[in-house]
Amino acid sequence: GAVVSQHPSRVICKSGTSVKIECRSLDFQATTMFWYRQFPKQSLMLMATSNEGSKATYEQGVEKDKFLINHASLTLSTLTVTSAHPEDSSFYICSARDTGRGQETQYFGPGTRLLVL
Amino acid sequence: KNQVEQSPQSLIILEGKNCTLQCNYTVSPFSNLRWYKQDTGRGPVSLTIMTFSENTKSNGRYTATLDADTKQSSLHITASQLSDSASYICVVSDGGATNKLIFGTGTLLAVQP
Numbered sequence A: 001g002a003v004v005s006q007h008p009s010r011v012i013c014k015s016g017t018s019v020k021i022e023c024r025s026l027d028f029q030a031t032t033m034f035w036y037r038q039f040p041k042q043s044l045m046l047m048a049t050s051n052e053g054s055k056a057t058y059e060q061g062v063e064k065d066k067f068l069i070n071h072a073s074l075t076l077s078t079l080t081v082t083s084a085h086p087e088d089s090s091f092y093i094c095s096a097r098d099t100g101r102g103q104e105t106q107y108f109g110p111g112t113r114l115l116v117l
Numbered sequence B: 001k002n003q004v005e006q007s008p009q010s011l012i013i014l015e016g017k018n019c020t021l022q023c024n025y026t027v028s029p030f031s032n033l034r035w036y037k038q039d040t041g042r043g044p045v046s047l048t049i050m051t052f053s054e055n056t057k058s059n060g061r062y063t064a065t066l067d068a069d070t071k072q073s074s075l076h077i078t079a080s081q082l083s084d085s086a087s088y089i090c091v092v093s094d095g096g097a098t099n100k101l102i103f104g105t106g107t108l109l110a111v112q113p
Helices: none
Strands: A004-007 A010-013 A019-025 A032-038 A045-051 A067-073 A076-081 A090-097 A106-108 A112-116 B004-007 B010-014 B019-025 B032-038 B045-051 B056-059 B062-067 B072-077 B086-093 B101-103 B107-112
Touching: A004 A090, A010 A019, A019 A032, A019 A090, A019 A112, A032 A067, A032 A076, A045 A067, A076 A090, B004 B086, B010 B019, B019 B032, B019 B086, B019 B107, B032 B062, B032 B072, B045 B056, B045 B062, B045 B072, B072 B086
Parallel strands: A010 A112, B010 B107
Antiparallel strands: A004 A019, A019 A076, A032 A045, A032 A090, A067 A076, A090 A106, A090 A112, B004 B019, B019 B072, B032 B045, B032 B086, B056 B062, B062 B072, B086 B101, B086 B107
């Protein structure tokens, strides 16, 4: 089946530093990828929609200058948390839509646990 | 407002028993309804996906039902196993231009030996 990978799986960083998280579709092309954030005991919250070759679309309340998204190829999207603070500590999950199989086909990555000290 | 509500919030059952999880939604327009299993510290894995015209779909020991008239869905787990312990999330797609997914808050299932 389709696989989406994320790297790193977990990261600990100091407050004020930037962290980059990669999301890759391993065996399919993904024109559209999504970035979610999940706090403990809560459901996934969509942060932004990443479109290959164009600017990402951010959800209301998500700072685009803080959460930089780059979707430079059909298999890779990156999320950079700039000047991270402890409140950014969360579980970040990406998903990728299989371009060749329609809008309903969306696969999730395993997630990245970010801890900001 | 588009919402997806799940019940119960959490559930404990003994290994081998069956259970049913509920999902009510107010999403409109409606495209499809999905059930995902999310293990702790992992990303969600798709179990079933149903469109408006489908009222039941099975995936092994998982059977999902959909009543589009009452906007309700259920996920039935048969002969539960310890590995079924996870959060089960009901997700509805709004069928808009971007096929936005609206997530329920999940039901945390614990299967005990």
